[in-house]
Amino acid sequence: MKFEPPLVPATLIRRYKRFLFDAELQTGEVITGFCPNTGSMRGLTAPGSLCYLTEHSGGTRKYRYALELVEADDTLVGINTARPNRLVEEAIDEGLIGSLTGYAERKAEQKYGINSRIDILMRDPAKGLAYVEVKNVHFRRNGRLAEFPDSVTTRGAKHLEELGDMVEAGHRAIMVYLIQRDDVDSLSLCRDLDPAYSSAFDRAMKRGVEACAIRCKITSELIHADTMVPVEEQGLNSVS
Incomplete structure (x- = not known):
């Protein structure tokens, strides 16, 4: 972009x-x-x-x-939180998230759960529905490790619970962390800054929610979803 x-x-x-x-x-x-x-x-x-x-x-x-x-x-x-959804859509189009390619239809900001909207909804006659939630990441404090969240996010925990509900209803649900900096090689949860979000993440993984992280390449001229990086959490259902 x-x-x-x-x-x-x-x-x-x-x-x-x-x-x-x-x-x-x-x-x-x-x-x-x-x-x-x-x-x-x-x-x-x-x-x-x-x-x-x-x-x-x-x-x-x-x-x-x-x-x-x-x-x-x-x-x-x-820092612009309006960018990540578009960047993840570009990553899907470019095949960066391989398992999300080949869906017949993609829509943004669709209602689901309890007064919520899913960032990206994928639909396909053969593959079914895939609910994709996108979170913006820009926090780093140790080495080349990105962390999320950088403050308490009750809304983020709610989204994880609702993604778990979608899995139990028979659909795919994917949590995508879009990292808007290129000096990191992996992502982890800020369990000390928001224990409740971390607990919600652990529950979501046990329920079958998938997760992945994408690092961006950034210059003063462009920003581009560049590469997948590992999410360093136990029990992770990783997306490729």
Whole structure:
């Protein structure tokens, strides 16, 4: 996925109120923009960090700029939570997740469970239904290990329970972790930051939910779902 229009480099001043950030453009102008990530963004909000912004000209948007990439630990990290679904769809089209190729139909944001929407629903007369839930990952604190989540996510635990329900109803259910940084070789759960999510993950695996992780290649010009990396959890039903 190429960034169009080209991203605008800037220096991060602060991120605040979940949806807002201040940054200084190379011209010296200080702007306030929209942050398309409601999570903690742990480790990605240091003042003075190089960042890249999407610029929206015209239209009715309140903020002209949106935060897209932040440099942390000498690596560009994608923070836009609107990207992962599209990137996983591209990965499926390119055959990166082999077992999800060959489905006759694919739809996004379909209702299921209890007041939930599945990110991607695959349907095929021979293969049946496959429910694909996508989670954005950008947290790293030890070596080349990505971790999820970086804060408590009650909603994420709920999704795992509902994926388990789909398996018990006779369908496939797949949890895909899309890692928006390329300085990691595997993914693990943050069991210390959110024990409840980890417990929900363990239950989901026992019920037959599958899981996989995809690492992205990121530059200031493009972001691309590049390669599968292992999920380091016991009892994992891995996807290939």
